[in-house]
Each structure stands twice: as structure tokens, then as C-alpha cells.
Amino acid sequence: MKNILFKHPALDNFISAKDYSVAARLLLEEQKKCWIDLSNNYNSISNVEIKSFFFDGFEIRAQHNPGRFHSSSANVDSKSIKERKCFLCSSNLYEDQKVVLYKEDFLILVNPFPIFPEHFTIPHKDHFPQSIKECFTYMLSLSKDFSQDVIIYNGPACGASAPDHLHFQAGCKYYMPIDNEFHSLKNEYGEILVDNDSIIIAGIDDGLRKFISIETPERSLAEKTFNIFYNFYSKVSDEHKEPMMNIISSYEPAKPESEIKYGWRVLIFLRAKHRPSFYYYGRDNNILWSPAAVDLGGMCTLPLEKDFNIISKEKLREGFNEIIINEERFSYIKTKLKESYS
Numbered sequence: 001m002k003n004i005l006f007k008h009p010a011l012d013n014f015i016s017a018k019d020y021s022v023a024a025r026l027l028l029e030e031q032k033k034c035w036i037d038l039s040n041n042y043n044s045i046s047n048v049e050i051k052s053f054f055f056d057g058f059e060i061r062a063q064h065n066p067g068r069f070h071s072s073s074a075n076v077d078s079k080s081i082k083e084r085k086c087f088l089c090s091s092n093l094y095e096d097q098k099v100v101l102y103k104e105d106f107l108i109l110v111n112p113f114p115i116f117p118e119h120f121t122i123p124h125k126d127h128f129p130q131s132i133k134e135c136f137t138y139m140l141s142l143s144k145d146f147s148q149d150v151i152i153y154n155g156p157a158c159g160a161s162a163p164d165h166l167h168f169q170a171g172c173k174y175y176m177p178i179d180n181e182f183h184s185l186k187n188e189y190g191e192i193l194v195d196n197d198s199i200i201i202a203g204i205d206d207g208l209r210k211f212i213s214i215e216t217p218e219r220s221l222a223e224k225t226f227n228i229f230y231n232f233y234s235k236v237s238d239e240h241k242e243p244m245m246n247i248i249s250s251y252e253p254a255k256p257e258s259e260i261k262y263g264w265r266v267l268i269f270l271r272a273k274h275r276p277s278f279y280y281y282g283r284d285n286n287i288l289w290s291p292a293a294v295d296l297g298g299m300c301t302l303p304l305e306k307d308f309n310i311i312s313k314e315k316l317r318e319g320f321n322e323i324i325i326n327e328e329r330f331s332y333i334k335t336k337l338k339e340s341y342s
Helices: 011-016 020-034 036-045 066-072 078-083 136-145 177-189 219-235 305-310 313-323 327-340
Strands: 049-054 059-064 100-102 106-110 119-123 149-154 167-172 190-195 200-205 210-216 245-251 264-270 299-302
Touching (some): 011 020, 020 036, 020 100, 020 136, 036 066, 059 313, 136 149, 136 167, 136 219, 136 245, 177 190, 200 327, 210 219, 219 264, 219 327, 264 327
Parallel strands (some): 059 299
Antiparallel strands (some): 049 059, 100 106, 106 119, 149 167, 149 245, 190 200, 200 210, 210 264, 245 264
């Protein structure tokens, strides 16, 4: 581990202040200086081609990002996973890759194939499967300590290209459309399930995505609500697997001049399928789009130019509607959340 640790005179100050957003950006800037391929990839992301599609009150963008080909096309069946080396284990990192330790359990890495202008992967130091139930508390800690960023979790069958190794991702706030659109989506398409001085819980269905939102300044309430949600979601999912979900979490520090209570905002997108049917069409007719949390946040990644050229509102609607849970299950979860706080 010692030879891959990132060292810099300013690093300890940022870590002492628990400002991991700044510490990670310091790592990124230093990695660009000595890792040519990574530097080229970050130069490319600043010039990626983007198309915008406007639905009723919100935006979905498509990003042509060739660097994400291996992630979008990754085989994540058990046989394929066993046959390849885990690229998140410290012994298998790229030769030029350095790490910053996050507390004692996680490593902070610069993602060499970015979607965000500043994109980080945060794997556990040990190799064990992607699973959120026992690790949601880590996600809340990361959200607070990376306050300039959103923290992302992709379920093992919901876009994680390394489902065998627990990891999160971090990327700059306000890059995904949903970061700015959340409150309007909640007002226009949301059902408020709980609203008191300590927490607001909503169920939101904008016609493309169905998700639960949790807003609270109290960590214990965020954990309690997630556990309630997980319990009921498990009842309508395959009991032998983690319920299919993607999560985007962020934290806003309190502002002295404001009476508004800031804190955590957790968006949990509920899934029925890993990939839409058109992903598997014949070579000339398929669309290589493997939706994960960033896509559900409104930034859809398409690594192939042919797919970027043909993607449309209709195809996006078709794909989202196919991978998202049905109304019956969504209604059940909303009802149970509401009853749990009544």
C-alpha cells in the first residue's frame, strides 16, 4: 500500500479539515501531471459532445463518451467476474495510479475514464461484493466529507461494472440536471409521504423515473428511513439478492445567514432491469446504453457515435420505462413509508 499512497505537503491539512472534495481535486491535478492517458481523458471530457432532450419540466442529456465503452459493455455475470482481475483492488491498480485514504476503510482514486469533469472512485480497501444495506452509513459520511460533490452508488445489477467490489463514486455537483431540477420535480411530480421539522420524504414519478427522496439534517433519521425503505423494497424484490437500485446522495452544510435546515438529500431510484431490450439487439440495431445512477440523474452516457446520433426522446422514454419498477410496487413502497411515520 505504501508505494501507491499519494503524498503532498497540503494533503494533511485538507484531510484534517475533512475537506475530501479538495483533497481529491489535489490528487486529480497531480495525477494529470504524471499519468498521460488520464490527462488525455480529462482533456477529452471537457470537449465531449452533448445533446439535450426536454421533457415536461425537466431535461435529459446524452453524452457521447467513447472512454466509457468498457464500462457500458462490461460483462457482469459471475463467470466473467471470476475470470478477470478486480481493477479496484489495490494490487491491480494502474501503474501510475495513486490513492488517498478515506478514514481507515476506503481508498480515493481518480477515475481514469470520467463522466464528470472531476470524477472519483471510492472502493473499500478489502475485496467484497457491492452491497448497500450495511454500508449506507458510509455513503452518508462520504456525502458530508465530499460536500462539493454528489456520492453515487450503483447496485450490483444496476450499472456497477465491478459488482464484486464495494465502491462508491464522487462527481461534481450540478453536472447532472437532477441536481438543479430536484425541487421542481418534487413539486410537479412528487407525492409528499412525510413532512415534519426533521425530515421530508417524497415519492417522485416524472414519467421516466420513479424514485424516493429523503431530505434531513439528522443522520440518524436518514439511516432509519433507508432501513425502513430497504425492508419494504426487499419484500417486493428477489429475496436472494439486493433490491435493484441506484442512489445519488449529497450534503449541504448549514449556512448561518439562512433559517433553512440543510443536510442530506438522498435520491433512491428503483429498478426492474439492468439494461433495456435494445441493448441486446443485433450489432447494427442495438444501442449500447447501460443506465446507472448518472444516467438516472439526467446525464446519459453513450460511448458509440452511432448510438449518440440516433438516440431520441422516444428511445430514452422507452429505455427508462423498461428498466424502472412498475406502479404497483412503487405504490406499495410509498404507502409503507407513509405508514411507518404516521
